[in-house]
Amino acid sequence: MTRGDLGYRVLSVLRRRALRDCACLAAIAAAALGLWPARDIRAQSKPNVLLVTLDTTRADRMGFLGSARGLTPALDAFARESIVFTNAFAQAPITTVSHATILTGTYPPFHRVTDFGAPLAAAVPYLPDVLRQAGYRTAAFVGSLVLDPRSGTAPGFDRGFDRYDAGFQIRRPGEDRYHTVERRGDEVVARALAWIGDAGPAPWFAWVHLYDAHDPYDPPPDLKSRFAAAPYDGEIVGVDRVVGRLLGGVQPTTLVAVAADHGEALGDHGEDTHGVFLYDAVLHVPLLLRVPGARGARVPARVRLADLAPTLLAAAGVNAPSSMQGESMLPLAQGRDARDRPAYSETGYPRQAFGWSPLVAWRADRFLLVRAPRPELYDVAADAGAARNLADARGRVVQGMLAELDEFRRRVSGGEAAVAKPAVDPDLAQRLAALGYVSGSGSGTPASAGVDPKDRIAVANALHTTLVAVAADHGEALGDHGEDTHGVFLYDAVLHVPLLLRVPGARGARVPARVRLADLAPTLLAAAGVNAPSSMQGESMLPLAQGRDARDRPAYSETGYPRQAFGWSPLVAWRADRFLLVRAPRPELYDVAADAGAARNLADARGRVVQGMLAELDEFRRRVSGGEAAVAKPAVDPDLAQRLAALGYVSGSGSGTPASAGVDPKDRIAVANALHTAVVAVEDGAFQKAIPLLERVTASEPGIPLAQLELGVAYARQRQYARAAPTLAKAVALQPENMFAHYELAVALYETGDLRRAAQEFELVASQMPRWADARYSLGSVYARIDRVPDAVRELRAALDLEARHFRGNLLLGRILTLQGQAAAALPYLRTATEIDPASSEAHAFLADAYEKAGNAADAAKERQRAKNLPKPR
Structure with missing residues (x-):
């Protein structure tokens, strides 16, 4: 703070007043008992609680769950002193939705965090809130913008936390993802350990989220060459390393849970990443629980991530709110119960991202049911890879499980009341795109709800990884027509832009016809096999690229910047045939086929051309704008x-x-x-x-x-x-x-x-x-x-x-x-x-x-x- 700072003088005045003000106050502390007898936690009666969530981590990569790849020595060692739940299932394959379930102990139909940006309501029970009310200091350390409440992707997730360590931002071209939308696990863990080391005498709860294994797969530098052919595995090794560092930094009396929020398909059932399907590759997750006084148990019964919050509260000796819907897993760990629990899962991502049907899964007994336009039933006890759909052959089983599923949804949601989908925030969509998510394109109309994601998974993969467009938004004048930068004029120096499109199966074509950037979105949708909304005004460029059309398209351009910045006249341009027309207080017409630099204004000499192009321009504006209705200018932020x-x-x-x-x-x-x-x-x-x-x-x-x-x-x-x-x-x-x-x-x-x-x-x-x-x-x-x-x-x-x-x-x-x-x-x-x-x-x-x-x-x-x-x- 400097003497010129606005607050400095206020503080100076307050310092002088302090000489006359000597009031004193004191504080008091509280304590309670944990569940298991503590061996060496005499300084505090409540155990410290550490929750570690591993984003996008497959169960089959864990040594303690049978993997022979040798990727997880630290987690394997931790498993030997923990309770291992070998059949744990996530309730959603999306980070925000699954974490809402983990932290609330409720199901998606109840907590309603079913999309990025959907707020976590204050009425929903929340683990950090419950623990803070029980006397805990609470902190969260997250590894990605996707769980940053201030970014708009996870509103309400900071409730109950004394500290929520996030602070991510949009990634712009050329910026490092690890300083914008993501943090590597070693940085997240370092921040968490610093807080834990300074937590003081009160019991603490820390949630540490490690995003590393999420695509794009980018192992730590020292692992890149070793895992060049399997970068996802390299990410798992890196995650295991930082988890080991984190676990080594807490007392052995700390109550610890380690769980993945979901897995990764890696090609399972044709899906490259996650979010669309509900098979075991993305929903069977590792889950470890270390409770002081209990170690080495393996629980084969099916459990749910919704059970984790009630379990942590029970192990900490804190009463769980009655509105939590999961059940404590301690009876299973203590041998007082051995029953499989039915597991509900859902994904709205197919609808939210693509406008297809959402999917719901129900795991009960030996079966997996997937509710889809074409239902699926798998006997996963005999067919672990869900390769043989028995829905047609076992219709009575399907009907019985659908009835159970409907009853479960009715019970956990309090009815199927519609929840208004939040409008897609373009800034939020940009942030999610930086993390690889397709966001908010689904219309949710009945017509699109019938599209089965099984029939379109290649489209989802293409949008996620393969279809590429590269374009400039505009150019730079660099002195052209006297303009230093851009924004004022509408000549080719600032409006003629590079445009590249990579479409699977097409390469090397050059299209000389005039096109517009307004044509890009319809082109991408057409290339992805997705119907463009009728309100889009551009046209797909694929017919040009495929040789089915060769015509120049008239190009409209405008700039309101002269008026907005300086109070001058706005400009409008119309490119048609060989001419460029600029509507200005003194109109301009250029024959750009013969005068590419627009040096000779022909407006006075070619008045009939000017009038004809102005008429075309007016008709175009009328057609695309629906009239010249004034739009209120927003207040300047x-x-x-x-x-x-x-x-x-x-x-x-x-x-x-x-x-x-x-x-x-x-x-x-x-x-x-x-x-x-x-x-x-x-x-x-x-x-x-x-x-x-x-x-x-x-x-x-x-x-x-x-x-x-x-x-x-x-x-x-x-x-x-x-x-x-x-x-x-x-x-x-x-x-x-x-x-x-x-x-x-x-x-x-x-x-x-x-x-x-x-x-x-x-x-x-x-x-x-x-x-x-x-x-x-x-x-x-x-x-x-x-x-x-x-x-x-x-x-x-x-x-x-x-x-x-x-x-x-x-x-x-x-x-x-x-x-x-x-x-x-x-x-x-x-x-x-x-x-x-x-x-x-x-x-x-x-x-x-x-x-x-x-x-x-x-x-x-x-x-x-x-x-x-x-x-x-x-």
Whole structure:
């Protein structure tokens, strides 16, 4: 934290007030008994609990389940001191769905987490929540974005956790997957062991999720060459290694469960990966349970992952909620029961991803039933590979099992009430695609529900691994027609793009006909054998590639960027026959067959061609848009504006007023280039370069809001707040919906001492962008400064609800609570602040004060010494 930071002055004021405030509070602890007699856990009566979930891990790769491949020495050793459940079955072959079952002890029809992004409801029982209420500290360490609640893929999964270690992001081209959408197991385990080592005297529950074995199979570097021909096996070796490291880092008295969420098909029944089918390759999973005082047992009875949460609670001596639907497996381990339990499984992925029929499986007695458009029945006791479908020959067995299945679903779901499918978030779809998942294309209509996935598995595999398209979204001007980058003009330099398509069985063709990027999605669907929705407006390019068509297709293009960024006229282009038409205040027509660089404007000389193409253009727009209905412009998201600026984009500053709509971008391209250069300079911190450019732009074009905003920001970053505030006020006046401009104005007002107006601006931003953590933190900071302490606490808590690892939010809230005589409540926030920034002397000093006021002199002295050993805040 620097002296220029918004919260620094607040903390300075609070430090001075602390000299007059010396209130103290203390805390108490609790204990209870575990199930098995403990050998050496006298310091705590409840066992620590470790749950390890292995993503995409086949049972037949485990040595303790009979594999001779020698891949799992650490797990095999652990199995010798554990209870081995040799016939455990998952309830779904999808990570989020299966983990919801594992952690809730309920079935998918009840917990309703049946797709990526489906929220885990607060009413559903949840293992970490139950354990935290029983006095446990709780933490999760996940290896993939697919289980990150903040990414939108697993909302609600962080309930009940004191710490949920995730923080993934979209993977962009060229970025390492292990720093974006996934973490290798060694990093996940290192984070978990660090937390476990600092967990303190209270019993703890840790969930560690290892994603390594999920495709794409990429073994650790030292295993790549050894497993070049079997990379999945190399991943299993890597997972086994890190599990061994994790298990070696916990006390032998720790209650430990190790389970896979599902397996991997690897070609079984024609499926490459998982998600579509419900055979043993993807649902028979390894399951180990180490309970202090019990070891070496093997349980052959069929069990379910839904049984795991009730079992852990029973072994820990904690009552399971009555709404948990699984059953404790301890009676099986203790020899008090030996019966197979019927196992329910389902997958909605075929419908959600492809629009085909969902599948449901029921395992009972010696049979596996799969409910599908063409039902399947296998005698898995005699036919373990489910190769012979007996459904036609054993119709009475099918009918009896279907009746059992229907009764089970009725009992666990409370009826077949429809659950609204969430709209597909395009950002979520992009994140899932980075992990190899096809997401959210299913229509769920009755017509598509009858497609049997058995008949289309090749399509699923092709979409997953083989069908490839490579395209540029646009080009770069690099000075063409005076434009430095892109966004303003519609010439070939920015709109003629490379496009490659690899389709199995077709190679080497070159298609000279004009096509559009709008044709790509219908082409991919056609190549995959999936019907394109009738509302798609592009056309498949396969007839061109197959020689069944050779015609140029007219190409429409547009750019609203001149209006959105500068308030100038938008541009529209129409390419047909040999001509390029650009609709602008001064129209342009180019014969690009003879003039590829569009150097000679023929609009005046070829007026009839212009009029004919304008008529075609108007008809095309009418046909594809359904009219020229106005669309309300959304408020400018400040976080989005900031991110776009970091990428060099001028964003969302156009007023769209009729007066500005007549400015032809051809006449102002130098202004666009200068503003783009200035925006990049501001983001790079080159303020001495940016400020003169922006001053010239605002002098010549005072009505461009972004120019005023960037100039105000540049002044503020140079601490010229007296100049920044009026400049930012102009930006706000020109574009009142831009919350980023309001936020920057609030900061400038704060720094000039106008706290009342700063609070008003921050209040506006927080009301319009309630999920922006920095806005809530900043509002809390101002409230603290003007003695509105309850309001400050409310806003700081809101900021931390949105971003639990917000350093300044934790620091300021902890300090305020300490000074309000709530030292015990302050401790978690201040401890978190020191974890986030261990080099902050201020965080350690504040933590020392809180320990002292809470009556913990020893820890106060330690933190005080740490603070002394660190540099003072600037």
